[in-house]
Amino acid sequence: MSKIWLIAQREYLTRVRKKSFLIMSLLGPLLTAGIFAVPVLIATLSDKDKVVAVADAGGLFADKLPEAQNDITFKRVSADLPTAKAEFNKAKYDALLYVPKLDIAKPDGFQVFSRKGLGMSLQRDIERSVENAVEAQRLKNAGLDQAVLKTMKADVSLKTISLSEDGERSSSTGVSTGVAYACGFLIYMFIFIYGIQIMRGVMEEKTNRIVEVVISSVKPFQLMMGKVLGIAGVGFTQLALWVVLSFGITSAIAGSVSPDKIVQNRVERVNAAAGATATVQAKSTKSEGNEIVKAFKEADLNFGLIAGCFLFYFLGGYLFYGALFGAIGSAVDSETDTQQFMMPVTMPLVLTFVVAQATLTTNPNGQVAFWMSMIPFTSPIAMMMRLPFGGVPMWQLGLSMLLLIAGFLGTIWLAGRIYRVGILMYGKKVTYGELSKWLFYKG
Known part of the structure; x- marks a missing residue:
């Protein structure tokens, strides 16, 4: 040894x-x-507010624009696409969402313009905002109250407890x-x-x-x-x-x-x-x-x-x-x-x-x-x-x-x-x- x-x-x-x-x-x-x-530091450095311009030719957001979410806010611009593009370039928005005249039953033709490519996070947030607006319009046409549907959704959090010979844990x-x-x-x-x-x-x-x-x-x-x-x-x-x-x-x-x-x-x-x-x-x-x-x-x-x-x-x-x-x-x-x-x-x-x-x-x-x-x-x-x-x-x-x-x-x-x-x-x-x-x- x-x-x-x-x-x-x-x-x-x-x-x-x-x-x-x-x-x-x-x-x-x-x-x-x-x-x-x-x-965390990268998120802090890149945590800049993004502004998305909305050219609503189809009237999807006639009542109100999508609510601000995360670091994204929405601003209404001209519904005419060429005019909206000019405003987009002049104001240097992060993205331009164009909503065409559409059939709410089969929505199609949405376009998003950006200068250097659209990030996945920003694209996902814009898509979610459009989807929510389409759903809200469909509910309104069907005579359903969206506020009532929201109150019916449940968010349940389970507390897990282990049972053993030593008791509960x-x-x-x-x-x-x-x-x-x-x-x-x-x-x-x-x-x-x-x-x-x-x-x-x-x-x-x-x-x-x-x-x-x-x-x-x-x-x-x-x-x-x-x-x-x-x-x-x-x-x-x-x-x-x-x-x-x-x-x-x-x-x-x-x-x-x-x-x-x-x-x-x-x-x-x-x-x-x-x-x-x-x-x-x-x-x-x-x-x-x-x-x-x-x-x-x-x-x-x-x-x-x-x-x-x-x-x-x-x-x-x-x-x-x-x-x-x-x-x-x-x-x-x-x-x-x-x-x-x-x-x-x-x-x-x-x-x-x-x-x-x-x-x-x-x-x-x-x-x-x-x-x-x-x-x-x-x-x-x-x-x-x-x-x-x-x-x-x-x-x-x-x-x-x-x-x-x-x-x-x-x-x-x-x-x-x-x-x-x-x-x-x-x-x-x-x-x-x-x-x-x-x-x-x-x-």
Whole structure:
């Protein structure tokens, strides 16, 4: 164990002292914060009020123009199309909507003019306004009151509650799905990043013949185990730095680019252009944003259990796959030769994410989710995507952990058998048949 510890210590210190580690430890949180901040900043910079001119030759908007929505206001211009185009160019409106004389039963012939192409969002809002006007005209012709129909529409919000042996617990499907994907993605990403580091480290020592000197003092199994544990420490260190720095950076910028402030600025601009109706709509947008925050607060997730299991499956999944990546590195001489062995190792990880979209998040307690959370190849991601939804019995969680530990011990033994032979073999193309023979070599 002392030799394994010395090797792990060397691997850890060698990597954390590199400039690349320090740079990525700082850039990681910035990129994380940027994922959330940049879209908001872009929306703020491009959040300019748009004015759509309406040439209503068909009288569709004879009573009133469409109500202002989002950042769009409507202004009436001449119903004559050539005159309307002249006004459009002179006033530099964002778009010109032309409503021809039409049959309300079969409305057709609408045209929208713009200078540099029409954005999808603006086009969708204009289409929605025209559709609403046509529907209102049809209801009026049929003698139906649109206000009465609106009062008959129901907007129901369901509060989900999980029933278990411990009692009732509030839940939120949206929040649970978000937490599940976040945990699964972090484990998936770190297994790949640091698993490949193990493989490249073993290949580098093998090709530089350094390992020939090292294994005169330690056994190949001890060398591989030390590498896996040392790089695992690097992964935990970087993850901890990312979490702490991401939280600090996100908290710092939240005040300046918060959705509430953006909505408030939008209210002030739209009010000046469109009056009190826009105020109601902007408040509705703000209410939707508050509902998301409220749902996250009310979701009674067991964050202690989720955090503890995340650390276990993060480490367990890394050790399980790290041993396999180390075995691949010892069996080949170049990264080109790794492709034939990488596919069987990485396919279960990719498969878990594919199945997650169809099964794990839609039926987290079904048979497929159960078996995937038991098999060590898929359990690190599958179980972490089940836990936020609740309802996972403790015996299933305990069994999954035991099987992952047993799987890790099995892969360490398997990788050690390959490592002791492959680490000193050069210039030979290794096949699966050759690997199977290495497992049964004596000594």
